[in-house]
Structures are given as structure tokens and as C-alpha cells.
Amino acid sequence: KFEPAELEQYLIDHETVWPEMQQALVDCGWHNYSLFYRPDGFAVGYFETDTSGFEEVGARMDQYDVNAVWQEAMSKYTPANTSPIDAAQELTHYFYIGEDRAPM
Numbered sequence: 001k002f003e004p005a006e007l008e009q010y011l012i013d014h015e016t017v018w019p020e021m022q023q024a025l026v027d028c029g030w031h032n033y034s035l036f037y038r039p040d041g042f043a044v045g046y047f048e049t050d051t052s053g054f055e056e057v058g059a060r061m062d063q064y065d066v067n068a069v070w071q072e073a074m075s076k077y078t079p080a081n082t083s084p085i086d087a088a089q090e091l092t093h094y095f096y097i098g099e100d101r102a103p104m
Helices: 004-015 019-027 054-061 065-077
Strands: 031-037 043-048
Touching: 004 031, 004 065, 019 054, 019 065
Parallel strands: none
Antiparallel strands: 031 043
């Protein structure tokens, strides 16, 4: 959640996510990563991973210097003394409807 008045800058900041940050995410197991927002400042991120979950990929990211720099740059959008990654929470999946196709 961020202040709605900061939405425009928040979106601008995410138009140019640093290539080294993007590579670190991929290297740490973040796949199909998307961010969504509402005009009231509510934001949700979604990613898939081959690891055991959010804590593990977060711990992997903590090993990259670029992550600390990025988190500091994005901290202006989260409550004081809270990093964006610390403000994030893992959601529990509870429903899926879709079609899984096996080769014929």
C-alpha cells in the first residue's frame, strides 16, 4: 500500500527496473513476476517460483547488493522503517480454475 499521490512516480520507477535487479530476481527463482495496482494505492505482486516459497526467494535476494539498493530506493512508498520486501506478505492460494493440458 502506498499513498495515491505517489502513484505516478511509483509507476515511472517501475518502467525502468534496473537490468541487474531483473537478473537478480530471475537468478533467485522469481518467474512470471507481475505487479498490479489500484488508484487508491493498493498494490499486489504475483510471481511463481521453483523454491519452497516467498521466504526462500527473499533470502536469496538478500544476498545481492543490488537488492539492498533497490529496496532503499523503493522505501519511499512504504511506511517508515519498513522495506518493501518486509511489507510484503505471502498469500495462501485457495482456489484455481483452469485447464492443464498434457501432450496427446
